[in-house]
Amino acid sequence: MGKTAYLFDQIFLQHEPGFGHPERPERLMAIHTALSESNIWKDLVVIKPKKADISAIETNHSKKYIEEVRLTAESGGGYMDMDTGLSAKSFEAALFAAGAGISACDAIMQGKAQNGFCAVRPPGHHAEYDYASGFCLFNNIAIAARHLISKYGCERIAIFDWDVHHGNGTQHSFEEDDSVFYLSTHQMPLFPGTGSEREIGRGKGKGFTLNVPMDPGTGEEQYLKEFRKKIVPAIDSYKPDFILISSGFDAHKNDPLASLKLESRTFYTLACEMAELAGKHCGGKMLAFLEGGYNLTALEESVMHMMKAFVEASGGSL
Ligand SMILES: [Zn+2]
Structure with missing residues (x-):
């Protein structure tokens, strides 16, 4: 019996950012269908996400912004910015997306699972303290990190954003925080334009931000070389007590929104190597959040590869 948690809720399908929008409910339907019909399903600990309290959202966002999201959704929907549209149920879905992270952290900290995946929408990693950005409303992974710190006293959380x-x-x-080390690989130039190697954190957090930008066209071999040269040793020497992953799958070669050239199997390799770090430093405690990934076939395949690695790492029967 594996101990990989899986969190999903039908409410995530009711966040509709607008006709023709790439961040569409079908993304999550593809993932959920593929997983539930696969031989991995029996190895998953399926957890129903709880809805996050507003106070949990306030650990990472301003009251004024949260209220703006609520009012926009409750008025039937609208746009928070040019790219980030809301439907009537988007606020509710966003509370459950953040809540899924909290529920998953609780399950892992309480030993009900060793690692896990939050299959959630809307995504979170572009969401700022007081504004929406890049399809994201509330920063699910940041809210989870705040929860790990306040409820469980975690002191060294590594967030790897692939x-x-x-x-x-x-x-x-x-x-400005050394209790969370943010590490990212991303295509440069590309939206949102931040993430240069010179951004290394400030004050107490100096040295606890690591950006590894990649040129458009970078393929698996070069990507993994950089990942092993920069990301792996940085996490290894940080000795995290929990690993969080912003797992977007839009670095896939078939993704329509970017031009890195990773294969579906690359996500198996990445997940295995992250699991190895988690096993070495924090009893395997690791949680991934869905971010991007816009080609449905590539997304579904890549998630299956990641989940296979998670299940194997948590002692599944595969
Ligand atoms: Zn993305």
Whole structure:
């Protein structure tokens, strides 16, 4: 019996950012269908996400901004910015997306699972303290990190963001904080434009932000070389007590929004190597959040590869 948690809720399908929008409910339907029909399913600890309290969202966002999101959704929907649209259920979905992270952290900290995946929408890593950005409303992974710190006293959380876009929101949340080390690989140049190698954190957080930008066209071999040269040793010497992953799958070669050239299997390799670090430093405690990934076939395949690695790492029967 494996101990990989899986969190999903139908409410995530009711966040509709607008006709023709790439961040669409079908993404999550593809993932959920593929997983539930696979031989991995029996090895998953399926957990129903709880809805996050507003106070949990306030650990990472301003009251004024949270209220703006609520009112926009409750008025039937609208746009928070040019790219970030809301439907009537988007606020509710966003509370459950953040809540899924909290529920998953609780399950892992209480030993009900060793690692896990939050299959959630809306995504989170671009969301800033007081504004929405890049399809993201509330920063799910940052809220989970705040929860691990306040409820469980975690002191060294590594957040690795392998989404093809830089997680500006997450980086900014912990820029002056040494209890969270934000590490990111991303295509450069690309939205949102942040994430240069010169951004290394500030004050107490100096040295606890690591950006590894990649040129458009970078393929698996070069990507893994950089990952092993920079990301792995940095996490290894940080000795994290919990590993969080912003797992976007838009660095895949078939993704329509970017031009890195990773294969579906690359996500198996990445997940295995992250699991190895988690095994070495924090009893395997590791949690991934869905961020981007916009080609449905590539997304579904890549998630299956990641989940296979998670299940194997947590002692599954595969
Ligand atoms: Zn992305």
